[in-house]
Amino acid sequence: MLAWTIYISFLGALVLMLPGVPPRAARGIALLAAIAGFAVTVSGLLRTANGAMATIVHRSWIPSLGIEYHLAADGISLLLVLLTGIVAIAGVLFSWNIDHRSKEFFALYLALIGGVYGVFLSADVFLLFVFYEIAIIPKYFLIAIWGSTRREYAAMKLALYSLVGSAMVLIVLIAAYVIAGAKTMSLLALSQFQFPVHFQMWAFPLMFVGFGILAGLWPFHTWAPTGHVAAPTAASMLLAGVVMKLGAYGCLRVAMTLFPRGLDPWGFTVLGLASWNDVFSLLAVIGIVYGAMVALVQQDFKFVVGYSSVSHMGFVLLGLMTLNRIGLNGAVLQMFSHGVLAALLFAVVGRMVYDRTHTRELAALSKMHLSKAIPFAAVTFVLAAIASIGMPGFSGFVAELQVLIGAWSAFPICVVGAGIGIAISVAYAWRAMQKAFFSDTGLKDTAPLLPPISMPERFGALTLVIASLAVGLYPQWLLNLVIPALNSPLFDGLRKGHW
Amino acid sequence: MLTVSYSALLHLLLPEVMVTVTALLVLAADLLISRTAQPRLRFTTGAVISCIGCMGTIVQILRAPQQANVFDGTLVIGPQTQLIQIALLILTILIVVLSMGSSFTSHVGEYFAVTLFATAGMMLLVSSENVLLIFLSLELLSLSLYVLAALNKRSSHSAEAALKYFLFGGTSAAFLLFGLSLLYGLSNSTNLVQIAHAIKNPPLNPLLAVAIVMIVLGFGFKVAAVPFHFWAPDVYEAAPASSAALISSSAKVAGFVIFYQVMVIGFAGAEGGADWRSSTPGWVPVVAVVAALSMVLGNLVAITQTSVRRLLAYSAIAHGGYILLALVAHTEQSFDALLYYAITYALTLIGAFGVVSIVEQGGGEKLSDFAGLSRRAPVLSACMLVFMLSLGGIPPLAGFFGKFFLFASTLSAGQHRLGLLWLVVLAVAMSTVSLYYYLQVLKRIYIAEPPSEGRRIQVPIVNQIVLCAIALGILLLGCAPNLLLRWL
Numbered sequence: 001m002l003a004w005t006i007y008i009s010f011l012g013a014l015v016l017m018l019p020g021v022p023p024r025a026a027r028g029i030a031l032l033a034a035i036a037g038f039a040v041t042v043s044g045l046l047r048t049a050n051g052a053m054a055t056i057v058h059r060s061w062i063p064s065l066g067i068e069y070h071l072a073a074d075g076i077s078l079l080l081v082l083l084t085g086i087v088a089i090a091g092v093l094f095s096w097n098i099d100h101r102s103k104e105f106f107a108l109y110l111a112l113i114g115g116v117y118g119v120f121l122s123a124d125v126f127l128l129f130v131f132y133e134i135a136i137i138p139k140y141f142l143i144a145i146w147g148s149t150r151r152e153y154a155a156m157k158l159a160l161y162s163l164v165g166s167a168m169v170l171i172v173l174i175a176a177y178v179i180a181g182a183k184t185m186s187l188l189a190l191s192q193f194q195f196p197v198h199f200q201m202w203a204f205p206l207m208f209v210g211f212g213i214l215a216g217l218w219p220f221h222t223w224a225p226t227g228h229v230a231a232p233t234a235a236s237m238l239l240a241g242v243v244m245k246l247g248a249y250g251c252l253r254v255a256m257t258l259f260p261r262g263l264d265p266w267g268f269t270v271l272g273l274a275s276w277n278d279v280f281s282l283l284a285v286i287g288i289v290y291g292a293m294v295a296l297v298q299q300d301f302k303f304v305v306g307y308s309s310v311s312h313m314g315f316v317l318l319g320l321m322t323l324n325r326i327g328l329n330g331a332v333l334q335m336f337s338h339g340v341l342a343a344l345l346f347a348v349v350g351r352m353v354y355d356r357t358h359t360r361e362l363a364a365l366s367k368m369h370l371s372k373a374i375p376f377a378a379v380t381f382v383l384a385a386i387a388s389i390g391m392p393g394f395s396g397f398v399a400e401l402q403v404l405i406g407a408w409s410a411f412p413i414c415v416v417g418a419g420i421g422i423a424i425s426v427a428y429a430w431r432a433m434q435k436a437f438f439s440d441t442g443l444k445d446t447a448p449l450l451p452p453i454s455m456p457e458r459f460g461a462l463t464l465v466i467a468s469l470a471v472g473l474y475p476q477w478l479l480n481l482v483i484p485a486l487n488s489p490l491f492d493g494l495r496k497g498h499w
Numbered sequence: 500m501l502t503v504s505y506s507a508l509l510h511l512l513l514p515e516v517m518v519t520v521t522a523l524l525v526l527a528a529d530l531l532i533s534r535t536a537q538p539r540l541r542f543t544t545g546a547v548i549s550c551i552g553c554m555g556t557i558v559q560i561l562r563a564p565q566q567a568n569v570f571d572g573t574l575v576i577g578p579q580t581q582l583i584q585i586a587l588l589i590l591t592i593l594i595v596v597l598s599m600g601s602s603f604t605s606h607v608g609e610y611f612a613v614t615l616f617a618t619a620g621m622m623l624l625v626s627s628e629n630v631l632l633i634f635l636s637l638e639l640l641s642l643s644l645y646v647l648a649a650l651n652k653r654s655s656h657s658a659e660a661a662l663k664y665f666l667f668g669g670t671s672a673a674f675l676l677f678g679l680s681l682l683y684g685l686s687n688s689t690n691l692v693q694i695a696h697a698i699k700n701p702p703l704n705p706l707l708a709v710a711i712v713m714i715v716l717g718f719g720f721k722v723a724a725v726p727f728h729f730w731a732p733d734v735y736e737a738a739p740a741s742s743a744a745l746i747s748s749s750a751k752v753a754g755f756v757i758f759y760q761v762m763v764i765g766f767a768g769a770e771g772g773a774d775w776r777s778s779t780p781g782w783v784p785v786v787a788v789v790a791a792l793s794m795v796l797g798n799l800v801a802i803t804q805t806s807v808r809r810l811l812a813y814s815a816i817a818h819g820g821y822i823l824l825a826l827v828a829h830t831e832q833s834f835d836a837l838l839y840y841a842i843t844y845a846l847t848l849i850g851a852f853g854v855v856s857i858v859e860q861g862g863g864e865k866l867s868d869f870a871g872l873s874r875r876a877p878v879l880s881a882c883m884l885v886f887m888l889s890l891g892g893i894p895p896l897a898g899f900f901g902k903f904f905l906f907a908s909t910l911s912a913g914q915h916r917l918g919l920l921w922l923v924v925l926a927v928a929m930s931t932v933s934l935y936y937y938l939q940v941l942k943r944i945y946i947a948e949p950p951s952e953g954r955r956i957q958v959p960i961v962n963q964i965v966l967c968a969i970a971l972g973i974l975l976l977g978c979a980p981n982l983l984l985r986w987l
Contacts, residue, residue: 019877062980065904126903130894137893140938144946152946159938160931167931171924174903175917178910 002044002121003056003071005037005081006131009088009114016107023102030106031092037117038085044073045082051075051481053188053488056121066183072123074488075481076253076332080120080245083339086467087241088113090343093460094351095234098146105146109234112138116242125173125254126185129166132246136162139227139235139243146232148354154223154230158239161213161223168210169250172203176258191257191490197264204262205276207255212280214247216313218287225294225306233350236302240309241343245335248316252331256320260493263323278411281321285414287314288421295428301353301360304432305345311421312338312388312396318418319403325486325499327406330399332482337387337395337471344384344464352377352457353436356450362432366439376453378437380461385429387468390422395471503569511567511574514556514584515619521552522615529608538602545611546599552615553588553595560585572628572690580626582986583756586842587625590749590849591618593965597853598741600959603651610650614745617643621753628691628764630679633757637675637721641668644750647742648734656737660730667720667730675717681710682765691765699768703780707769711782715789718758722751724823725792728816735812740856743808747815747852748845755822755841762786763829773827774918787827787922793820794929801936807855807864810936811848814890817933818844821926824905827919828912835987836905842983843889843897843976850969851886854879857958869940871949876956878963880944885970889977891937892930897976902930904980 012033016026048054053074061069073081091109098105111134118131136159144155177185180193195203213220224244228236256263263277273279291311298304312334319331354360357368371378387394390401400422408415471478485491486499509516525548529541565576595614604610620639627633645668649661683689685706686697698707716727723731735743762782771781778784797817804810822844825837855864857879862868873880889898906923913919976983 017881062900062984064981064984065907130899133894133899137888141945144942152942156935156938156942160935163931163934167927170903170906171927174907174910174923175920177907179916182907182911 001047001056002040002073002081004040005085005117006071006114006121008033008036008040009110009117013107013110013114016103016110021103026102026106027092027096027098030110031089033110034085034088034092034113037113038089041078041081041085045078048073048078048481051078051484053123053485053490055123061124061127065185067126067185068124069127070124070186071121071127073121074490075483075485076249077120077485079332079336079478079481080242080249080339081117083245083336084113084116084120084242086463087237087339087343090347090460090463091234091237091241093456093463094237094347095232096454096456097351097355098232098234101145105142105232108138108141109238112142112238112243116238116246119246120249123187124185125177125187125190125258128187128250128254129170129173132169132250133166135243135246136166139239142235143227143231146235147230148232149230150226151230154226158223158227161220165210165213165220165247168206169254172207172210175199176203187254187257188490191493195259195261197261200259200262201266201276204255204259205279207259208251208262208276208280211247211250211255212317215244215251215317216247216287216291216310217280217317218283218290218310218314221287221291221310221313224310225303228306228309228346229300229302233347233355236346236350237343240306240346241339244309244313245339248313248320248331248335251317252320252328256494257490260496277321277323281318281407281411281414284314284317284321285417285421287311287317288418289424292421292424292428296424296431299362301362301365301432301436302346302349304362304428305342305349308345308388308425308428309338309342311425312342314421315400315403315418318407318414322403322406322410323494324406324409325483326402327410328486329479329482330402330404330406333395333471333475333478334399334403336478337399337468340464340467340471341384341388341394341396344380344461344468345388347457347460347464348377348381348384352380352453362435365436366441371437373450374453376458376461380465381437382433383465384468385433387472389426389429393469393472395468395475398472398475508569508574510563511565511569511576513563514560515622517552517556517559518588518615518619518622521549521556522612522619524548524552525611525615526608529611538605538607539600541607542599542601545607546595549595549611549615550592553592553618557585557588570629572692573632574626575628576626579987583625583752583838584622586838586845587618587621587749587753590752590845591615591745593846593849593969594741594744594748596965597744597849597856597962599961601739601741601856603653603739603741606650610647613643613646613650614741617647617745617750621749624753625756625760628760629689630682630691630694630761630765631689633761634672634676634679637757638672640750640753641672641721644668644742644746647745648738650742651739654737657739660733660737664730664734667727671717671720671727674713674720678710678713678717681706681713685710691761694765695767698766703769703771708780711766711769711785714761715782715785718754718761719789721754722758722819722822723812723816724789724819725796725816726789728793728797731816732809732812735815736806736808740852740859744849744852747811747848751815751819752841752845755819755825755837759826759829759834759837762826763834770829772914772918773922774913774915775921777915777918779914783827783829786823790820790823790827791922791925793817793823794926795820798929798932801933804936805866807866807869807940810866810940811851811855814933814936815848817929818890821902821905821930824909824919824922824926827922828909830908830912833905833908833912835984836901836908838987839980839983840901840905843901843973846969846976847886847889847898847973850882850966850973851890853962853966853969854883854886857956857962861956866940866943869943870947872944872956874949875954876958878967879956879958882966882970883944884941885973887937887940889973891934893934895974895977897973897980900977900980902926
């Protein structure tokens with residue numbers, strides 16, 4: 001049943017590519033496909049009793065190589081599929097005003113969504129990699145054709161970073177497949193195979209970085225801000241909201257389950273670091289602080305949000321590296337939370353503000369009286385901003401709090417860094433909010449006449465705010481999905497009886 | 500099995516005979532409908548007759564599967580060779596059909612006849628284990644290709660490229676023959692199996708080393724591997740599109756298959772190993788170096804090309820490097836991987852040249868001539884998208900699975916566990932590089948604005964159907980590789 005999320009998206013893309021379909025129907029078809037995917041997800045969610053791994057489709061695919069068409073979902077994948085559904089709907093609503101080559105735009109958009117659903121639902125690593133790669137190409141075209149600031153450069157940069165990452169992943173995948181006897185690509189079977197420790201020691205970092213590039217792992221994050229800024233609104237919503245989660249998901253689902261011993265101590269220390277675990281925790285914390293600090297000094301509104309994504313994704317990676325249950329819970333929740341909030345922030349900046357004012361310079365925006373001209377945008381941005389800096393009641397709080405608690409028991413020193421990062425995030429959110437919406441310097445007497453916020457935008461914003469609030473107020477609902485997933489045999493090697 | 504009656508031999512060789520007879524029929528038909536008729540009509544007649552002949556041959560092969568080894572391996576026919584022959588025939592049919600609308604030469608009958616002679620040469624080439632017959636069929640193939648490359652007499656570039664091809668090719672044939680004669684001197688036999696048996700002891704004498712180098716050089720030229728690749732860019736750029744398609748597709752398949760057979764069967768026991776930091780002498784390290792050079796040079800030089808044909812040529816060199824990994828691995832699985840990769844690659848290149856040949860009718864084949872193609876010819880552009888992404892190895896297209904299969908089978912081989920990892924890492928890294936220039940082509944097609952005077956391109960309906968069929972085939976083979984794998 002859940003497999004239909006994938007098929008509907010690709011079918012939608014296919015329909016949009018047919019020559020007979022009128023361009024004006026494109027957005028309707030895309031919205032229909034996105035809603036259908038979301039409905040399928042919800043019905044799948046309602047029918048799962050808990051978050052344990054459940055097979056959806058299991059067919060032999062390439063029998064001579066032991067590769068199977070195996071789709072399965074556990075709590076973590078369900079959560080991320082849900083996130084994809086929500087962001088996909090909101091993304092279509094926020095690109096309601098696309099007129100230029102709209103059929104191609106929505107076809108690529110749906111192809112990207114289909115690939116993302118596929119990654120989250122794959123239980124065969126080969127299949128997962130196939131979907132992972134499928135998602136790269138539409139991103140390139142979405143940015144290069146419909147983007148703004150230096151779009152071709154940003155698109156190529158993003159594509160090359162993604163491709164380098166997936167090349168690293170592919171090398172490790174092939175090596176792991178061969179070492180395990182070249183008989184299976186099943187995630188579960190591979191995770192239970194005891195790979196030699198010296199192999200894990202180089203395979204783990206290679207694969208973690210390979211996936212981590214897409215998750216905005218510092219110092220391989222530079223594609224993210226430029227890509228987000230250049231992308232059209234819907235694409236930056238998907239990029240920050242969902243695609244970066246693909247990387248984090250790959251880190252958790254593939255790299256960490258296949259090579260848990262790769263996190264063990266090396267047996268020596270370099271600069272106080274004794275294992276890959278330490279190295280990646282450090283990189284995550286640097287990402288948190290660095291992203292926040294760079295966001296603080298940006299002049300371009302969208303760059304603020306772009307760098308904040310790097311900072312928030314640092315929390316996901318830090319959560320993964322805590323290797324305890326509460327930290328991993330936090331990481332998964334943060335994926336969901338950041339997915340919703342980043343999408344919302346990009347929607348405000350890209351669609352509500354930029355499409356109306358045609359500038360993203362904070363200095364220019366501060367003269368425009370935006371809180372009067374488009375109060376809805378101002379309110380939405382305030383909500384999104386306070387949610388993402390960790391206001392209790394919203395999703396960001398429960399997620400980051402759990403990451404910090406988890407990190408406290410693993411690396412207390414990292415919590416200090418992360419705490420500084422949160423403090424700076426308050427500062428950059430406040431600065432951007434004040435400059436863009438509530439500035440009172442150099443104001444003209446009257447607010448400029450801007451087109452009012454349209455209905456699709458209101459619906460889209462509402463959807464995302466509700467999603468964030470729901471998680472913030474009742475996180476137990478999601479934790480009920482995540483905890484059984486973390487207790488499944490897939491994570492045996494990682495768990496080692498710790499939780 | 501030294502005594503075989505002529506009728507039995509004729510029966511075994513019936514597919515090749517049918518192709519040859521078709522070639523003669525095409526020549527005769529072209530003479531009959533007189534040279535004054537419209538070139539359009541002559542091309543159509545020739546293509547139709549050739550297609551019918553090739554299809555008839557395929558039916559004949561399917562109808563009467565053979566299993567034979569006559570005259571001490573002079574003719575070895577089995578399910579696998581027949582599969583390769585069918586693949587070669589299908590590729591020829593596609594090339595012939597795509598050339599239907601063109602008008603690059605007034606020697607229409609000769610064009611189809613020589614194409615079919617080349618096909619017959621390839622079919623013989625893959626079904627022999629005797630170096631003499633291998634050399635003869637290789638020359639039949641090569642001479643046909645020289646003629647095909649020069650067929651556009653109106654273009655001096657075409658003549659120049661063909662002359663270059665011919666001179667280099669002739670020299671490399673001499674090297675190959677020299678290597679083969681050394682082998683004959685060492686083993687007193689022209690049969691590959693017996694050669695392998697004879698050269699086993701002593702393992703690697705200097706004369707054998709010379710023979711290995713000569714033979715790798717000879718075949719390396721035929722498959723355009725670095726450093727024997729210099730002819731490729733010129734020929735790909737200047738030859739008529741359909742000839743270039745033949746040279747880059749089915750001739751490549753046949754060339755790689757026979758390269759594999761000669762090295763693996765003929766030099767069994769003299770393999771050596773190419774493992775990282777523990778290589779042992781033999782032919783494998785030689786091929787490994789050639790493969791590595793081809794992958795690196797082909798991909799890096801392709802980045803700087805501004806002509807799509809030259810870009811395809813350098814990418815072909817790089818793909819040749821990937822395919823050579825199958826020789827380095829030389830396991831049973833790697834031969835399957837070679838076949839899968841070479842066949843799907845050939846399909847893709849036929850498609851790509853099909854698109855190029857249509858685009859260049861409107862001007863040229865520079866990257867800039869592709870600007871905004873997606874608005875001028877949407878279907879054509881979609882096909883090119885599939886071809887380029889498949890060449891770059893993006894799933895779910897055939898190119899991705901080909902690469903995965905090839906790399907996985909390479910990594911499974913090697914004397915030590917993961918001993919060939921260095922080659923696989925290089926190959927994966929280089930195929931990432933290759934995506935950059937394939938994206939450059941797609942960027943022109945989909946992102947750049949069309950030139951102001953650019954109008955919609957009229958694509959002949961036949962070409963459109965064939966190109967779509969090829970694109971669909973690539974997608975299908977990528978989504979369900981088993982369609983091809985289970986026959987290998």
